[in-house]
Amino acid sequence: MARLPIQETQKDLTQYIPPKGEYESFRDEDHYKEKLKEWGLSSAREAKKEFWYKDRNAQRIVTIKGYEAYGNNGEFNTLVIEFQDGKVSCIHPAYLKEMQSGSFGKESLLTIEEKEITENTESAPVKKETAQKEESPKPKAKEAKPKKEKAPKLELPADKVHFTATVKQFAMTYNPFNEENDEVVVLENVLIVQDNPLELGLAWCSHSKTLKKFELAPGDSLEFDGKVTAKKLGKGKDVEEEFLVDEPVLYKVNNPSKIVKK
Incomplete structure (x- = not known):
């Protein structure tokens, strides 16, 4: 990637948002490639190392040092x-992915979205006044349908924990960042081993190079460490039926390690 000269005035105008504290770093090259693919920044065999950072004042080269995790x-x-x-x-x-586009300009997609939200908010009262002027019969009130009882939400541990599980099947999920299907492992009988064991039922994780070394097959029993998040498994696009899951999988296991195949 060609490097452009950076003027001191351009660097001074860049607005930096420093990390809040310690952040996650990449364990190894495979972990770096896996995260780039998840973010849609690179799916090539040789993981991309340098990226463009563009704003109204500068166009500079950056590298990714790590990431912060947030959310519940x-x-x-x-x-x-x-x-x-x-x-x-x-x-x-x-936003970094958007900056890699040659058409990236002063008004990014994120700016456009914010503008649309503002315009919709400002126009809402006008529509309301117009509706009040029009004389039309009031619609009959619909009978309220009884709400279905939702299953109680599990309180998932924030730290890395120990799991036992069984391989249920392999599946495909669509990745909108790279517009391709990613292969995943669907696990059943997933149990978090702790003082008060927590049963998750079904969960899924990426079929990474680390897992592929174990040559997993449906029915294999596993023990491993990892972090769990509430993230539903999406369906793959145009895939064979054997790679679809016939019931919702609501939890994802991130970065499984210390894997033992029984």
């Missing part, structure tokens, strides 16, 4: 990028 169960990520002068800043993965 850490299911969302913010990237920590490093500039060539050593300064670091945080950025959303989708």
Whole structure:
């Protein structure tokens, strides 16, 4: 990637958002490639190392040093990028991906979305006044349908825990970032081993290079460590029936380690 000269005035105008504290770093090259693919930033065999950072004042080269996890169960990520002068800043993965486009300009997709929300908010009272002027019969009140009782929401541990589980099947899920299907492992009888064991039922995880080394098959029993988040498994696009799951899978296991196949 060609490097452009950076003027001191451009660097001074860049707005940095430093990490709030310690952030997650990549365990190894495979983990780095897996996260890039998840964010839609690179799906090539050789993981991309440098990215463009663009704003109204500058166009600079950055590298990804790690990421912050946020959300109730850490299911969302913010990237920590490093500039060539050593300064670091945080950025959303989708925004950095957008910056790689040659058509990226002053008004990004995120800015457009904010503008649309503002316009819709401002126009709402006008529509309400117009509706009040029109004389029309009031619709009959619909009979309220009884609400279905929802299953109680599980309180998932935030830290890494120990699991036991059985391989149910392999499946495909559509990844909107790279517009491809990713292979995953669907687990059943998933149990978090702790003082008060927590049964999750079904869960899923990426079929990473680490897992592929174990040559898993349906029915295999596993023990491993990992973090769990409330993230539903999406369906793959145009895949064979054997790669579809016939019931909802509501939990995802991230970065399984210390894997033991029984």
